[in-house]
Amino acid sequence: DIQMTQSPSTLSASVGDRVTITCRASQSISSWLAWYQQKPGKAPKLLIYKASSLESGVPARFSGSGSGTEFTLTISSLQPDDFATYYCQQCHSYSLTFGGGTKVEIK
Amino acid sequence: EVQLLESGGGLVQPGGSLRLSCAASGFTFSSHAMSWVRQAPGEGLEWVSAIGSGGSSTHYADSVKGRFTISRDNSKTTLYLQMDSLRAEDTAVYYCAKWGSGTYFDYWGQGTLVTVSS
Numbered sequence: 001d002i003q004m005t006q007s008p009s010t011l012s013a014s015v016g017d018r019v020t021i022t023c024r025a026s027q028s029i030s031s032w033l034a035w036y037q038q039k040p041g042k043a044p045k046l047l048i049y050k051a052s053s054l055e056s057g058v059p060a061r062f063s064g065s066g067s068g069t070e071f072t073l074t075i076s077s078l079q080p081d082d083f084a085t086y087y088c089q090q091c092h093s094y095s096l097t098f099g100g101g102t103k104v105e106i107k
Numbered sequence: 108e109v110q111l112l113e114s115g116g117g118l119v120q121p122g123g124s125l126r127l128s129c130a131a132s133g134f135t136f137s138s139h140a141m142s143w144v145r146q147a148p149g150e151g152l153e154w155v156s157a158i159g160s161g162g163s164s165t166h167y168a169d170s171v172k173g174r175f176t177i178s179r180d181n182s183k184t185t186l187y188l189q190m191d192s193l194r195a196e197d198t199a200v201y202y203c204a205k206w207g208s209g210t211y212f213d214y215w216g217q218g219t220l221v222t223v224s225s
Contacts, residue, residue: 001169034211036152043202043215044152050209087152091210094166096142096154 002026002090006099012107019075021102023088028068032092035064035073038101039084048073049091078104109133109214111203116219123193123223129186129203129216136184137161140206143177143188145199146218155201156188157210171197193223 003026013019023033031051036044046055048064051071061076075082083106088099115127127143143155156177157166165177176189186203200220204212 032209036212038152043217044212045215046207046211046213049207049211049213055213089152089154089211094157095168096157096210098152098154101151 001095002029002093002097004088004090004097004099006086006088006102008102009100010103010105012105013078014107015078015080017078017107019078019082019104021073021086021088021104023066023071023073023099025069025071025090025092029090029092031067032090033064033066033071034089034091035062036087036089037082037084038087044087047086075104109205111205111214111216113201113203113216113219116201116221118222118224119193120225121194121223124189124191125193125221127188127190127201127203127219127221129188131184131186131203131205134205134214136179137181140210141179141186142204142206142212143186144202144204144212144215145197145221146202147196147199150199153199157206158186190221193221195223197221198223 005024033051035048038044052064085103112130142157158177174192178187200218202218203216205214207213
């Protein structure tokens with residue numbers, strides 16, 4: 001199975017900060033990567049698919065980049081609604097696997 | 108509006124069985140693959156199973172292979188997960204999720220809690 005490693009596991013930031021989360025795959029997954037946001041007690045929400053495609057309705061401050069084994073999710077200017085946990089997911093092959101998550105906390 | 112509504116969760120003893128359902132609406136159910144994803148308390152997301160749009164193609168995580176069975180009824184626009192030989196480590200919120208244009212999940216249900224305990 002393809003292992004997905006996210007870093008950092010926790011991130012403290014302030015409103016207005018630029019935030020970057022990294023996801024690494026144990027083998028090449030081309031651009032088959034998705035990013036999700038999850039708030040406590042809620043289902044995950046799709047943000048980015050195919051590494052860099054923004055899901056409809058998601059604010060443009062979210063962006064994704066990368067290919068192969070290294071990917072990033074960037075929030076250009078952190079907003080109060082963005083404090084949540086973020087997960088990457090490889091969409092390349094079964095078993096589909098998620099990263100361990102990055103919790104973005106208020107600094 | 109896409110809606111996915113899970114049901115069937117609850118408390119079950121180790122070794123027991125449970126059947127989850129996910130009622131779908133707001134999209135052409137028979138045209139989309141579907142999955143189950145779970146989340147143990149305080150933990151991350153774990154993909155459990157997937158089924159193709161027609162129901163003939165199925166895939167499972169190693170952790171549930173041989174114990175769980177995914178199925179769908181396109182006439183009832185409902186997804187199912189039959190869970191047998193349940194273990195304490197199967198305790199989690201189970202989400203059904205609709206596939207987008209690839210093997211990623213563009214819509215999720217609200218989840219149903221399964222607790223395996225004596």
